[in-house]
Amino acid sequence: MAHPFLAALERRVLLADGAMGTLLHDRGVPGSACLDEQNLTNPELVQAAHREYLTAGAEIIETNTFGANRLRLRSFGLADKVRQINAQGVALAREATRDCGHQAFVGGAMGPVGVGLASGGDVTLRQAHRAFAEQAQALIESGVDLIVLETFPTLAEAREAVLAVREVAGDVPLVAQLTFQRDGRTWTGEEPAEVARELHNAGADIVGVNCVPGPQAALDIIEEMARATKVKLIAQPNAGHPRVVEREVAYPATPHVFAEYVPRLVAAGCVVVGGCCGTTPEHVAAMRDALRAEPGPRPAEAPEAALAPPAILPLPDEELGPEEATLREKLAAGRFVVTVEIDPPRGLNPRRALQGAARLKLAGVDCINVGDSPLAQVRMSPFAMAVLFRQQLGLETIVHVTTRDRNLLALQADLIGAHVLGLRNVLCLRGDAPSGSGYARAVGVWDVTPVGLLRVLKGLNEGIDWAGNPMAQPTSFFVGAAANPTAPSLEAESKLLRRKVEAGADFIMTQAVYDIEALERFLEQASRFKVPILLGVMPLHSERHAEFIHNELAGVVVPEAVRQRMREAGEDALAEGAAIARELIAAARGAVQGVYLIPSFNRYDLAAEFVQELKGEQVTAQTPR
Template sequence: MHRMTPQRPAVPFLEALQRSILVFDGAMGSLLYERGVFVTQNFEQLNVTRPDLVKKVHDEYVAAGAQVIETNTFGGNSFRLERYGLVDEVRSYNLAGAKLAREAAGEVAYVAGSIGPTGLVPGVASQADLRDAAATFTEQAGALVEGGADLLIVETFRHMEELRIAINAARAAAPSTPILASVTFDASGTVADGTPPERVASLLRDWGVDTLGVNCGDGPQLSLSMAERMRGVDLPLCAQPNAGLPRTVDGRLLYMATPEYFDVFTRRIIQAGARMVGGCCGTTPEHIRWMVKSARMLGGGVSPVVATRPQAVPLEVHGLDPVPLDQRSRLSAKIAAKQFVVSVEVNPSPGLSPDSALAAAKMLIDNGVDVVNVADGPRATARMSNLAFCSLLIQRYGIEPILHVCGRDRNLIGQMAHLLGASAIGIQNLVVITGDPPKIGDYPEATAVYDLDSIGLLTMASTMNRGLDPAGKRIAGGQTSFLLATGLEPGAQDLDREIRRLEQKRAAGAEIVMTQPIFQQELLDDVLKRIAHLEMPVLIGVLPLVSYKNAEFLHNEVPGMQIPENIRERMRRAPPGAEARKEGVRIAREMLFSVRDKVQGAYLMPPLGKYELALEVLDGLK
């Protein structure tokens, strides 16, 4: 009987990688071990003797949402098979392994043909052995592609010379098939020959691989650290860590890193620049299910079929049309009308009483300020909840606030509850940021959550603006109507990365930009030019300096702050006290008035609760 050829994704692998973050599957060997296959059994032989068992693992990963399925062929080279008396089975085991994975993946996932190391140590192995290694890698690669592999992954290599041999062999056997080269680092942060990750990445680029990555090792933290150091080359990056180090429990090896922990790791590694994520030893379909969820939260995890076959999607998936910008709040109406707006940051003092901060907010609004914004534990300090303070602003004085929302202190469920509560009490303006880490604040031992960074939070809030929760379900009662602002550091050390992040924030739903304080018109002009394509209204950050010491602290100790030497010199020459504050106001006024026609508003941050300085800076602006 004629068997139909298994279908493949319509979009080529590298094209899909440009469109979306892709999630690989997890472990094969440790799952087979857990299901009763003893370690003395050759796992690749199971592709022929127990194909049902191997395919069941593949099926479970596909059901979990994995978009790339690796073949059960990691040890399918002649050197490793020879230990079992199976040296002549290289082609048959690899061909069968690729066909099993292809059948499970169908058109919804890609098949990565897995090629692992031989166990040779290049500095010790003979030239004849190295030639044999090249030959067996070539045979493996050819059989894997013949069986249906969409890409080849040469993985878990610790010796760069053997990895080079494997890459050349794979390229010779399958010239048009993409190659992912993935290495394993030891705890000291090098491969076996001492090569650091930066050098590994540049070598792999020079050897012509299409993508590169890190896998196996001591667990997620090491993989994250190594991946961050490998991202300097312009190639898509993959991370597939073990589920931590294994422990022996009742005679069995168990891996201890939980699926929930891999959920957090996935967000962090994607934020660090990875385009591919997955698991290695000890990971399960449940780990992958959590990773898929995280990838989708950050704009990935899209099926290769969906990308090429537009379908009529029910309203429940698309949600409602967002409320028009000019109807969301008084601030959004002014933004939509292209009016110049002024926001001043007001935060309650630490402790129980918000009265002084409330009085300051009323004083500012009475003197022409458009809106008050309230930070979310700025500089990682503990004070009254900004949600509670904003509620008091609304109740007592009818003041429209901007609520800062940062990712540091609340998990995904808490963030959802926070935004629902904000909407319920009439807060319609949000500034969405990642947030300062606890170690810089009053309680450095506090645990940072960071379930969602600013991009994830923006995705959540913009989804709620369409009447959907993060899982895609309708929100009972309708939709939120938030104006979504985000931050930008013009003085960031890596401005290119900062602008790339802003582009991602724009795609996630950000509508306006509120910058960190800026003291250089030339820098602002450059930034405005570079972000003009985003067509986002900009509120320039303005911070009146109060002393020379204040200026030096901000310049030298606050990330993202650049205060030019001539400005710091002006503050140095000013006598301490009132004269220094006046000079700080003059500097702020000069900057703000010189750029007011280039931006849509100002975001003032009065230092040390000196709110009267904000009015001095603004005098005559409107």
């Protein structure tokens, strides 16, 4: 006879709860506290959170035991309370379900060991296995209906947890969820299809994804899993990428956004949907209403057609010599410039990047922006890539330099070397934190802030290093700084921009912008600094692309009106995205001195069309009538 939980899944899609930690922190539990210990010290608060999710319609509530394994608890001095904390967590959840008015299952939540197992820490898989088995034993003996493994960063650790649970109980329903990075892979590089197959083979009944920054990221991963296996699937994404608004952490993905994604997730193959960090009972209630509106089992929708890769463009045979005027000279002369970002390759072959740059060169681009391991993903050195662009194509570059990976000594050494190799333009950035990539144990350096890096560069230009030591001769860097026109606080962003200009910024490049009104307010504030501003423009490709950027790309806001236009555009979404980009450029044209194009999906062909269009407008504007 089928387990009641598995039998319920055969009849309907089940709704899981949302974040426990978000509610506990919002209600006064300090960020430094052990959340699992609240089962013992603050049981009323934990049970109240369960009741709120049940009232919102949750049919699966997870025990407040995510970190209640021996290896995590020992950092709080609670390693001897594994059984007590887990048992009390089950009791609180079970008691909450008794008068909720509908069938609800209690899932025993288990997270990873949390001590850097995936990155060569001092805990072995055998030790982790024992910790997982101990916790699973406590949860199962206390009466859970199922075990929910969640937020595992690697396939190896998740597989070990599945094996440990199956060692304790071969018949308990078992859910296994991993978290994935922005590139759609785990912290150690496994792809969703491999994860789904391996965990199902190891003994998981349901496999899926949680704790990714928004429902679009979850949908992409679920679709990959569904194409690779017939295993039942689950998705519990975060409410977008967290942002700091007035010193408070906020999540941008609203309950309405989650409701919109429910039918898509179900169509892709999910039999359980819910939420993770940042989601609340309001999100769960919205998903409940969306599930009730579903007419029943739906066939999986055809996945969105992949964008065709640009045609391979042969590198020009003729010499592509350097421009007569540099970026510095063009901006000083008041000319309107166009730059395009090209990220270095993840491996040894730069051919695609060079081909894209060659196409842009022929279109008339002024500069190529070269990223510095964006998203904290390892890529070829930006200095090496910039030198290739310069030597092979005669292209001027703007090298992105973050303060994340190098201390003050290394920063100055790399910059001096870059100068010797002919690189002059530098964009000073902080860099994405390595904790959000496959390098959880990597340490962000951040000896200086971007403002500090600006001062370093200006010191080198004056012939002195950071320590005040004289150099044989000064450098001649042309230094840029970043700005965010849609930052939560325009006042704070303006103050930071003033500091950057005072530290020596020669020009400003903005993040991608989609809100014309916010952009106009920012440009009005920034005009008093008297430095050239290059507007960041990332043309939208589809409704899905717009939702992803809004909900899951830190610091970027896509207004509802723009997202609605992309929804209504349908098959013409690519053209609509280009139209929106043109409107932004037109609105800012008199207040900015250039455009910084950020092509998505390596669509350098589309970027080249924009470059030709913008440079053509410039020629027309300069031609006497």
